[in-house]
Amino acid sequence: MIVYGKNVAKEVLKNNKKIEKILLQDNFDDKEILQLIENQKIYPQRLGKKEFSKFDKYSSQGIILYIEDFKYSDIEDFTCNDSSVIVILDHLEDPHNLGAIVRTCEAAGVDGIIIPKDRSVEVNSTVMKTSAGALENMKIAKVTNLNQTINKLKDKGYWIVGTDMENSTDYRKIDYTGKIALVIGNEGTGMSRQVRESCDFIASIPMYGKINSLNASVAAGIMIYEVIRIRN
Numbered sequence: 001m002i003v004y005g006k007n008v009a010k011e012v013l014k015n016n017k018k019i020e021k022i023l024l025q026d027n028f029d030d031k032e033i034l035q036l037i038e039n040q041k042i043y044p045q046r047l048g049k050k051e052f053s054k055f056d057k058y059s060s061q062g063i064i065l066y067i068e069d070f071k072y073s074d075i076e077d078f079t080c081n082d083s084s085v086i087v088i089l090d091h092l093e094d095p096h097n098l099g100a101i102v103r104t105c106e107a108a109g110v111d112g113i114i115i116p117k118d119r120s121v122e123v124n125s126t127v128m129k130t131s132a133g134a135l136e137n138m139k140i141a142k143v144t145n146l147n148q149t150i151n152k153l154k155d156k157g158y159w160i161v162g163t164d165m166e167n168s169t170d171y172r173k174i175d176y177t178g179k180i181a182l183v184i185g186n187e188g189t190g191m192s193r194q195v196r197e198s199c200d201f202i203a204s205i206p207m208y209g210k211i212n213s214l215n216a217s218v219a220a221g222i223m224i225y226e227v228i229r230i231r232n
Contacts, residue, residue: 001069003128004060009033011133013040018068021045025052025062033063058125070123073139075149078112079156081179085227086158088114088183090146090191092216095121097187099130100217106134108224113140114149114181150198153181162191162199163219165212171203176227184220 003012012019013036022037022044037044055064078086087110092098098121105113121127122142128135143149150160161174162183183199185191196202205214205222214222 001067001128002058002125003065003067004055004058004063004125005129005132006030006033006061006063008128008131008133009063009065010036011136012065012067013037015136016040017136019065020068021066023047023052023055023064023066025049025060028062030063059129070128070135070140072123072142073112075112075114075141075143075152077141078139079153079158081111083231084111084158084179085224086110086112086114086153086181087220087224088146088150088160088181088195089116089120090183090195091116091120091186092184093119093121094187094216095124095126096130097121097215097217098123099127099135101184101220102127102131102138102140103134104217104221104224106131106138108228110224111139113138114146115140115142116146117142117144146192147194147198150181150183150195153179154200159201160199161201161203161223162196163204163223164190164196164202165204165207166202168202168204171205171223171226174201174203176230180227182220182223182227184216184223187216 022042024044024046026046026048087105158179158181160181
């Protein structure tokens with residue numbers, strides 16, 4: 001997988017991830033990153049501006065890393081905490097949304113993220129870039145069936161809180177103590193019918209303008225920090 005940008009590079013280098021190759025533009029001079037590269041005894045390849053221009057589409061800030069593909073976690077890796085908070089993404093499609101949600105989850109101390117294996121965005125270079133490197137510190141599990149996973153989470157004592165505008169409760173009036181799994185639906189169609197029916201609560205975020213919905217990553221951020229606020 002190709003990753004790029006200074007923030008991402010710092011996190012990858014700090015986490016001692018297996019790096020296959022590093023490309024630097026010849027005038028790259030970020031001392032912190034250069035020191036991290038030296039500490040790992042990696043010898044980067046420097047390219048002139050013209051050679052490096054083929055990576056312009058990445059907004060690379062002069063650094064490209066070739067690393068091993070992202071390793072997904074097992075759901076058991078992050079669902080054993082008695083006060084666990086996890087986020088379930090019901091077939092999100094936009095890698096920018098996934099990256100932004102990863103960044104928010106990491107900042108808020110969310111235990112893990114669950115995504116479906118089919119018809120869903122996967123972790124890629126765009127997700128890594130958008131997360132500003134937070135992906136290196138976030139556990140993500142891929143599951144075959146979201147409904148079966150939700151039922152297993154219920155058996156573990158989780159309350160499942162979905163997000164939708166219809167037949168819902170103001171998100172500020174829900175009890176978020178205990179184990180919580182927040183469900184964020186698809187950007188266009190929201191939660192699937194089966195997933196919605198599996199939720200214990202359906203939360204809505206009040207809209208006061210003419211637009212009746214929020215971007216998935218923005219909605220996720222509001223919900224996540226409401227859970228954290230209640231707990232603190």
